[in-house]
Amino acid sequence: xxxxxxxxxxxxxxxVPPLLWASNAVVGRLVRELVSPLTLNFVRWVIxxxxxxxxxxxxxxxxxxxxxxxxxxxxxxxLGIGLYNAFQYLALQTSTPIxxxxxxxxxxxWMLATGTLFFGARVSGREIAGALLSMLxxxxxxxxxxxxQLLGLRLVPGDLYMIAGTIAWAFYSWLLAxxxxxxxxxxxxxxFLMAQLVFxxxxxxxxxxxxxxxxxxxxxxxxxxxxxxxxxGIGPAVVAYRCWGTGVQRAGPQAASIFMNLTPLFAALLSxxxxxxxxxxxxxxxxxxxxxxxxxxxxPRTSA
Numbered sequence: 240x241x242x243x244x245x246x247x248x249x250x251x252x253x254x255v256p257p258l259l260w261a262s263n264a265v266v267g268r269l270v271r272e273l274v275s276p277l278t279l280n281f282v283r284w285v286i287x288x289x290x291x292x293x294x295x296x297x298x299x300x301x302x303x304x305x306x307x308x309x310x311x312x313x314x315x316x317x318l319g320i321g322l323y324n325a326f327q328y329l330a331l332q333t334s335t336p337i338x339x340x341x342x343x344x345x346x347x348x349w350m351l352a353t354g355t356l357f358f359g360a361r362v363s364g365r366e367i368a369g370a371l372l373s374m375l376x377x378x379x380x381x382x383x384x385x386x387x388q389l390l391g392l393r394l395v396p397g398d399l400y401m402i403a404g405t406i407a408w409a410f411y412s413w414l415l416a417x418x419x420x421x422x423x424x425x426x427x428x429x430x431f432l433m434a435q436l437v438f439x440x441x442x443x444x445x446x447x448x449x450x451x452x453x454x455x456x457x458x459x460x461x462x463x464x465x466x467x468x469x470x471x472g473i474g475p476a477v478v479a480y481r482c483w484g485t486g487v488q489r490a491g492p493q494a495a496s497i498f499m500n501l502t503p504l505f506a507a508l509l510s511x512x513x514x515x516x517x518x519x520x521x522x523x524x525x526x527x528x529x530x531x532x533x534x535x536x537x538x539p540r541t542s543a
Contacts, residue, residue: 246489248489249486249489249490252482252483252485252486252489253482253483253486253487253490253498254498254501255478255479255482256479256480256482256483256486256498256499257498257499257500257501257502257505258501258505259474259475259478259479260340260475260479260502261336261340261501261502261503261504261505261506261509262470262474262475262505262509263327263471263474263475264327264331264336264339264340264506265336265506265509265510265513265514266467266470266471267279267327267328267331267336267471268331268335268336268510268514269467269513269514270463270464270467271331271332272459273458273459273461273463273464273467274457274458274459274464274468275447275450275451275454275456275457275458276325276328276329276331276332276450277325277328277329277443277446277447277449277450277456278447278450278451278456278458279328279468279471280321280324280325280328280443280446280447281440281443281444281446281447282468282472283324283468283471283472283475283476284320284324284436284439284440284443284472284476285440285472286468286469286471286472286473286476287432287436287472287473287476287477288433288436288440290472290473290477291429291432291433291436291477292433294429294430294433295427295429295430295432295433297430298424298430298433298434298437299433299437304420304421304424305424305434305437308420308434309438311414311420312434312435312437312438313438314414315411315414315415315435315438315439316435316436316437316438316439316440316441316442317438317439317442318407318408318410318411318414319407319408319411319435319439320435320436320438320439320440320442320443321439321442321443321446322403322404322407322442323404323405323407323408323411324404324443325404325443325446326400326401326403326404326407327339327343327400327401327404329396329397329400330342330396330397330398330400330401330404331397332396332397333395333396333397334395334396334397334398334400334401335510335514335516336506336509336510336514336516337503337506337507337510337516337518337522338380338397338398338401339397339401339506340502340503340506341376341377341380341503341506341522341525341526341529342377342380342398342401342402342405343401343404343405343408343502343503344373344376344377344499344500344502344503344526344529345373345374345376345377345402345405345529346405346408346409346412347369347370347373347532348370348373348374348377348532349405349406349408349409350409350412350413351366351367351370352370352409353406353409353410353413354413357410357413358413358417365535368532368535369531369532369534369535370532371532372528372529372531372532372535373528373529373532374532375528375532376524376525376526376527376528376529376532377525377529379521379524379525379528380398380521380522380525382521383519383521384519384520384521384524420434428480428481428484428485432477432480486498500526500529500530503522503526503529504526507522
C-alpha cells in the first residue's frame with residue numbers, strides 16, 4: 240500500500256501521541272498521592288466521553304450499527320480502556336514513568352507471543368531475534384542494571400502491573416486487526432473511539448467502584464488534581480488518539496510504529512524535569528536494545 244512521505248505535518252502528528260502518552264505517565268505519577276489509580280482511570284474516560292459526545296453521539300442511538308457488534312466492543316473496551324490504563328496507573332504507584340514506558344515498549348514481544356499462541360500467527364526467525372533483543376532491554380530495566388536481581392525476581396509491583404497491562408494491550412491490538420464492523424464506525428475516529436468508550440467506561444466504572452468498596456480509596460480534590468484530570472482526559476485520551484489515527488493514515492502503520500519508541504525517551508526527559516527522577520545508564524541501554532529489536536523484527540523480507 241502506498242503511503243505519503245513523512246512531511247513535517249505528518250512527523251508532527253506522529254510525535255504528539257508519544258509525547259502525550261509519556262506526559263500521561265508523568266502526570267499519573269505526580270498525582271498518585273491525590274487520587275486512587277482506578278478512580279483516576281474512570282474520571283479520565285468520563286472526561287473523554289463528554290468531549291467526544293458532540294462528535295459521535297450518533298453511535299449511541301438505538302439504530303446505530305454499534306449494537307450489532309456490542310460483544311466485540313465490550314471486549315475491546317475492557318482490554319484497551321478498562322484494563323490497560325488501570326494497570327498503567329496502578330504501576331505508577333510504585334514504579335517510575337521511565338520504567339513503566341520502557342516495560343510498555345516490550346509490546347512487540349507480547350504481540351508476537353499472543354499472536355502465535357492465540358491467533359495462529361506465523362513467526363519468522365527474524366521476528367524471534369527482534370523479540371529476544373527487546374526482551375533483553377526489558378529485563379535490563381526490571382533488574383535495574385544488575386542481572387543478579389533476576390535470580391531473585393526482585394520486581395516492584397508496578398513492573399508486574401505494567402507487564403499485565405502490556406499483555407492486555409497486545410490482545411486488544413490483535414482483536415483490532417480482526418474486524419467486521421461497519422466502515423462508518425471504523426473509519427470515523429470519534430465514532431470508533433466512542434464505540435469502545437461506551438463499554439470501557441462501564442468496565443472502568445466497575446473497577447473504580449470495587450476500589451472504593453475493597454480498599455482505602457481516596458480523592459483529594461483541588462486545582463492541581465482537577466488540572467491533571469483535565470489534561471489526561473483531553474490530551475492522552477482524545478488528542479493523542481486523533482493525531483495517531485491521522486498520522487498512521489498518512490505514513491502507514493510500519494513507519495508510524497517507529498515513533499512509538501519516542502515514548503520512553505520523552506518520559507525520561509519529562510521525569511527529569513518535573514519529578515527529579517533522572518534516568519540511569521541502564522535506561523539508555525534498554526532503550527537501544529528495545530529499538531534494535533523492533534527494527535530487526537520489522538525489517539521487510541527480501542525476495543529471492
